[in-house]
Amino acid sequence: MAELIRETWGDPLSMRKAYGEALVELGKTHPQVVVLSADVSNSDHSGMFEAVYPERFFNVGIAEPALVDVAVGLANGGYIPIANTFSFLFATRALEQVRTHLCYGQQNVKLAGAYSGLSDSFDGPTHQSISDIATMRALPNMTVVVPADPLAVKKLLSRVADWQGPVFFRLCRNEVPQIFTDAYAPEIGKGVVLCDGADMAIICCGVMVARSLLAAKQLAAQNIRARVAELHTLKPLDTELVLRCARETRAIVTVEEHSILGGLGGAIAETLVTSDPVPMERVGLADTFAESGPYAELLDKYGLSVSDIVNAAKRAMARK
Amino acid sequence: MAMRVYPYGTKHAPEMIADLSRRAYEFRIQVLQMVYAHQTGHLGGAFSSAEILTALYFHHLRVNPADPNWHDRDRLVFSKGHACAMLYTCLAQRGFFPVEWLMTFRELNSHLQGHPERQKTPGIEVPAGPLGHGLAIGAGMALAARLAKSKRRVYAILGDGEINAGVIWEGALVAAKFQLDNLKVILDYNGVQQTGTTTKVMPTEPIADKWRAFGWHVVEIHGHNVAEILDALDHADEIHGKPVIIVARTTKGKGVSFMENDHYWHGSPPNEKQFQAALGELQEAVARWQN
Ligand SMILES: Cc1ncc(C[n+]2csc(CCOP(=O)(O)OP(=O)(O)O)c2C)c(N)n1
Ligand SMILES: [Mg+2]
Numbered sequence: 209m210a211e212l213i214r215e216t217w218g219d220p221l222s223m224r225k226a227y228g229e230a231l232v233e234l235g236k237t238h239p240q241v242v243v244l245s246a247d248v249s250n251s252d253h254s255g256m257f258e259a260v261y262p263e264r265f266f267n268v269g270i271a272e273p274a275l276v277d278v279a280v281g282l283a284n285g286g287y288i289p290i291a292n293t294f295s296f297l298f299a300t301r302a303l304e305q306v307r308t309h310l311c312y313g314q315q316n317v318k319l320a321g322a323y324s325g326l327s328d329s330f331d332g333p334t335h336q337s338i339s340d341i342a343t344m345r346a347l348p349n350m351t352v353v354v355p356a357d358p359l360a361v362k363k364l365l366s367r368v369a370d371w372q373g374p375v376f377f378r379l380c381r382n383e384v385p386q387i388f389t390d391a392y393a394p395e396i397g398k399g400v401v402l403c404d405g406a407d408m409a410i411i412c413c414g415v416m417v418a419r420s421l422l423a424a425k426q427l428a429a430q431n432i433r434a435r436v437a438e439l440h441t442l443k444p445l446d447t448e449l450v451l452r453c454a455r456e457t458r459a460i461v462t463v464e465e466h467s468i469l470g471g472l473g474g475a476i477a478e479t480l481v482t483s484d485p486v487p488m489e490r491v492g493l494a495d496t497f498a499e500s501g502p503y504a505e506l507l508d509k510y511g512l513s514v515s516d517i518v519n520a521a522k523r524a525m526a527r528k
Numbered sequence: 529m530a531m532r533v534y535p536y537g538t539k540h541a542p543e544m545i546a547d548l549s550r551r552a553y554e555f556r557i558q559v560l561q562m563v564y565a566h567q568t569g570h571l572g573g574a575f576s577s578a579e580i581l582t583a584l585y586f587h588h589l590r591v592n593p594a595d596p597n598w599h600d601r602d603r604l605v606f607s608k609g610h611a612c613a614m615l616y617t618c619l620a621q622r623g624f625f626p627v628e629w630l631m632t633f634r635e636l637n638s639h640l641q642g643h644p645e646r647q648k649t650p651g652i653e654v655p656a657g658p659l660g661h662g663l664a665i666g667a668g669m670a671l672a673a674r675l676a677k678s679k680r681r682v683y684a685i686l687g688d689g690e691i692n693a694g695v696i697w698e699g700a701l702v703a704a705k706f707q708l709d710n711l712k713v714i715l716d717y718n719g720v721q722q723t724g725t726t727t728k729v730m731p732t733e734p735i736a737d738k739w740r741a742f743g744w745h746v747v748e749i750h751g752h753n754v755a756e757i758l759d760a761l762d763h764a765d766e767i768h769g770k771p772v773i774i775v776a777r778t779t780k781g782k783g784v785s786f787m788e789n790d791h792y793w794h795g796s797p798p799n800e801k802q803f804q805a806a807l808g809e810l811q812e813a814v815a816r817w818q819n
Contacts, residue, residue, distance in 0.1 A: 245723075247689060247692070247721055247722045247723050247729055247730070248722060248723070249723050250722065250723050251722070251795075255723070267723060267729055267730075268730075269689070269692035269721075269729055269730030270659050270660070270689050270690060270692040270693050270721065270722075270730070271692045271693060271694060271730075273694060274694065296658075297658065300658075301658065330566070330568040330569075330634045330642050331610075331642040331643060331657065332634075332641040332642035332643050332645070332657070333641070333645070334609070334641075334642075334643040334645075334655055334656070334657030334658055335642070335643065335657060335658075499636065499637075499638075499641060500634045500635070500636075500638065500641045500642040501634070501635060501636030501637075501638075502636065505636050506636070509636065
């Protein structure tokens with residue numbers, strides 16, 4: 209289990225570059241994959257695919273509703289379209305297309321949501337994406353996947369492509385530490401316990417997994433043994449793992465780069481409340497827009513620091 | 529200290545044109561410094577709208593910095609919000625807020641967000657950044673002005689990539705249907721969007737015919753020529769029964785030779801060498817307009 213996490217973390221690597229490289233790899237093994245972008249392919253790095261497979265790449269201009277609908281048409285022809293733009297635009301401007309055709313119409317279109325969470329930090333709240341998980345997971349038939357580091361992007365992208373049906377693949381823009389070893393073998397719908405402990409459980413996703421592991425270390429130094437479970441798939445949710453964490457630790461903290469409303473915290477609360485409502489705390493944005501600024505400082509300012517996780521763990525345990 | 533304003537109605541004398549033209553280059557220098565200092569922001573589209581914004585804020589618009597929410601102010605919607613460093617510079621120099629705020633652009637705790645935000649920045653009407661909203665919001669503002677029997681005018685500044693968005697054309701139909709002659713769109717027609725030229729990414733020609741077919745009055749001008757901009761704005765005031773679009777032919781990155789027409793400079797900050805070179809070219813342009 210422990211060998212899933214590197215003993216010393218690798219230097220921060222760009223998540224979007226990892227995604228672009230993974231897309232090119234995918235192009236080799238999956239001739240049915242076609243890639244679409246809406247005039248941001250040099251941001252989301254789908255342009256790396258364009259450079260290698262120009263005939264399988266379509267830039268539709270600044271037109272996100274058309275981006276999704278054109279992808280629907282390609283899926284109808286048997287291709288596996290991967291549509292690329294900023295996360296917030298899939299979850300807002302193109303949402304009707306996503307709901308009606310991907311979810312209700314069950315088209316096999318993958319949405320690669322770039323710059324999610326606060327990771328488009330300097331562009332500010334107009335571009336940051338803090339409600340997309342809530343929106344996407346409320347749609348029937350949608351699958352929601354959030355990779356935690358550059359290696360996870362690569363390993364999960366091929367799973368996403370092979371998965372039948374629409375997927376929202378939520379991506380970070382920035383350089384983040386490499387935490388996983390090559391033994392990490394994620395499967396859609398299955399959570400992963402990264403570090404064991406019985407005093408409480410931290411359930412986390414995305415780039416907050418690294419901060420959660422740091423929090424677990426700090427807690428260990430204070431004699432609190434925290435379990436860290438990564439849920440890279442928010443839907444379908446690994447309820448079996450969530451309930452096991454509740455049963456065995458009796459206190460849970462969720463950690464996500466998203467609003468505390470409707471995302472991972474919402475999903476876990478919904479699960480616990482019907483079967484085993486143990487004390488639970490949510491770490492995330494407190495139902496507020498953030499602002500412009502450097503990424504790490506923004507995460508700290510808006511309630512996503514390592515000490516926010518540590519404090520939440522103590523609060524949850526105190527309520528046991 | 530706010531800069532001198534040539535109030536609406538002032539004759540377009542050569543000295544005024546030269547003064548405003550020079551300022552547009554001074555503002556480019558300010559924007560260059562803002563983007564360089566924090567290594568983030570959008571230069572190309574800011575440089576291409578320098579003369580348009582300068583002409584509006586220092587002559588044509590009826591606004592009052594001391595009372596930014598004055599009921600009958602002209603409305604300006606800067607729909608291509610990514611280029612807001614130039615908008616912020618004009619607003620500061622016009623007296624809406626201290627010039628000292630400018631260098632905090634995109635910092636934590638700044639009044640000046642990466643894209644315009646009404647709550648934090650005096651003079652901003654609506655947020656912008658997600659492209660495409662300005663025209664339809666402008667149409668609503670124009671309807672409100674008509675309902676209130678106000679003479680205020682509404683201006684929306686759009687990018688030429690921005691008009692790829694379907695909602696632009698929805699708004700265009702609405703404005704024509706309601707014959708909103710108090711709505712004037714200025715299209716910053718620089719021929720470049722984020723990932724390349726508009727010809728490559730999404731062709732928009734024939735541009736004037738498109739807007740005419742949608743029921744608009746079209747004026748085409750050279751968008752870095754302050755005299756042409758001011759004349760077109762006056763001309764737009766004389767058009768009745770139709771919304772007006774001024775297609776301003778501009779150059780993305782205007783004023784810095786190595787930035788012009790290159791989509792790399794849409795959203796990339798300069799390094800020190802590039803900064804110095806750009807600064808030098810812009811300072812020369814300022815000097816040219818001084819004589
Ligand atoms: C709806 C939407 N899609 C994509 C983007 C990302 N984006 C920001 S600026 C830009 C290009 C804009 O080009 P243009 O309108 O020509 O502006 P200008 O050349 O004046 O800078 C893009 C694609 C966005 N801000 N909003
Ligand atoms: Mg343009």
